[in-house]
Amino acid sequence: MSAVRATGPGARRCREADEGFQRGDDAQPAGGLLAAEPVGDFRQPGGAVVLARSTTPLDTRIAVTWAWIALIGVGGLAASALVSVWLARWVGRPLTALDxxxxxxxxxxxxERAAVTGGPPEVRRLAATFNTMAARTEALIHGHQAVVADVSHQLRTPLTALRLRLDLLAAAPKALHRSCWPRRRRRSRGSPDWWTACWRSRESSRRCPGR
Known part of the structure; x- marks a missing residue:
């Protein structure tokens, strides 16, 4: 910092610099700030007080501040990217397992069941609902299979008996006709069907060979 007292043309240049119209070559030092204040009468100053200060420390602090701002910004972006990736995996991994x-x-x-651990609460509730649905579906399908197997077994027994009877009828129709003919003649018109009577006669003759 320096103070200069000048008269004559120098004082005029300092006055013009203070008023902002123009500056002399000595009023703008390189790498610094300069302030001039006229001394004496404003119209005819007898001198001027000039204050000069270097801006190098200020420029250094500004550069350091901008460097820190840039570093913090880059670090914030990197942290945001890492958090975004972690959140995407945290949410997406249970959904992938559910799919x-x-x-x-x-x-x-x-x-098959979905894992209920991990992820946000909404995804865990969705996995639990899926598991409940899968368990009910499994129970319904197993129950349907059991009913079908039972019905098949119930139908298989009469069909097997009917097939055996048809095989017997095809094997010995004449003998069956001869054994049933006398009984048919003795039955009235309101009696059961003739073939049913013949079959019963045949079965009774088998159970009682000496009859």
């Missing part, structure tokens, strides 16, 4: 379980269930693997 895989749904595909396996659709392919017929009734015991």
């Amino acid at each position: 895989t379980a749904a595909q396996h269930l659709g392919e017929g693997e009734l015991g």
Whole structure:
């Protein structure tokens, strides 16, 4: 910092610099700030007080500040990217497992279940609902299979007996006709069907050979 007192043309240049109209070559030092204040009468100053200060420390602080701002910005962007990736995996991993379980269930693997651990609460509730649905579907399909097997067994026994009877009828029709003909003659018009009577006669003759 320096103070200069000048008269004559120098004082005029300092006055013009203070008023902002123009500056002399000595009023703008390189790498610094300069302030001039006229001394004496404003119209005819007898001198001027000039203050000069270097801006190098200020420029250095500004550069350091901008460097820190840039570093903090880059670090914030990197942290945001890492957090975004972690959140995407945290949400997407349970959904991927749920999608895989749904595909396996659709392919017929009734015991397939989705993992309920991990992820946000909404995804965990969705996985639990899917598991409940899969368990009910498995129970319904197993119950349907049991009913079909039972009905098949119930139908198989009469059909087998009917097939055996048809085989017997095809094997010995004449003998059956001869054994049933006398009984048919003795039955009235309101009696059961003739073939039913013949079959019963045949069965009774088998159970009682000496009859």
